[in-house]
Amino acid sequence: MKSFKKHIPHYISLFAIFFAGVLGFYLFSYDKSFQIGVAIALAGSYVSWGIIHHVIHKDIYLSVILEYVAVAILGLVMILSLILRG
């Protein structure tokens, strides 16, 4: 929680990314190609946010980057599976 309060601007930008992503999925529910693009952009943005955040916080390590990449890949796989199944 301390970390959250200390980096509120970071989290505001993160939530803005998430909000834009969810809004994109909602508004373009008929456009699967667009949704695939949004999903990939969200995953990429999340990894980028993680890297920038930890660089600023001066605790960037390979294992940390891998953690963000793994979480993003898992989320991306789930969303893409549903888009392609839908």
Place this chain on the structure above:
Amino acid sequence: MCMDFIEKTLHLFLPRASNNHKAKILHPSGLLVLASFFILFQAVLNFIPKLGPSILGYASQISPDEIIRLTNEKRAQAGLPSLTLNGTLSVAAQSKGNDMIIKDYWAHIAPDGTQPWSFFTSAGYRYRYAGENLARDFSSASSAVDAWMNSPTHRENILNSKYKEIGIGVVEGDLAGVDTTIIVQFFGSTYVDNIAQPVAANNPINDNPTIKPTIKPTIAATISPTSSPIPIIAIASPVSTVEAIFTTSKIQQFIISPFATTRAISLSVVGLLVVVFLVDSFFVSKKGIARIAGRSFAHVSFLGMIMAIILILKAGKIL
């Protein structure tokens, strides 16, 4: 044996010395294994149709009447007159649906090059303007019409003032190994319909009768003028109602809906990870463990967003 299982479970889900004070499932390797299992599961779902009879599918009870009612409701909201049900158009739509099932394709143009308009003429509908909307895998008529209305090109078809009549075909069958329900929505107007009707200047419809009908595969809703004399095909038993040509829904024998199953598993995995991240954060905070790791709060937020998207996504495809 039992102790071993408990030990492995704790190792997987709780931060402790054995997993470097971070639940093993939250390690990058654990997350990637989860993603791999998910991909494997999708591959199994794709492979199932090859095993035998239909065990994948989308249960649905689509009523053509409801499709027409909703379509006319949307037109009324836009200040347009209602479309009249035309039995011949419904026969044409049903033929198109059956053709897709028999030839196993999902497109406006059949693999053998058959244009949608040929179904109009084959059924005996002498069109001046014609349009086609397709939908599949929807659980209800309203969700299909909503999807069409959300797509600019399909919406244009539904709200086109040049159409006077409508025909709906609802066909159930096996498409690429998956039992599904296809909805074919045909719009049309005959030369007689349009004699007294002014043509909107900004309408993209080309009503030059000398132009050959064409359809762009990338454009969902396509309207085409007729190009040549159309033979009137006599229908031995004219169909006057949609009910008469609507294939009665067979008893649903679907066991697995690929979309619903994928969604349920996705939600379960995301929910589990959120709980494990929260528990992990609690233990780390309580024990004051210092470790090199990503922000659990950010991960939980990301997974929350994934959950929201999973809930937003709906089954059903339109073309």
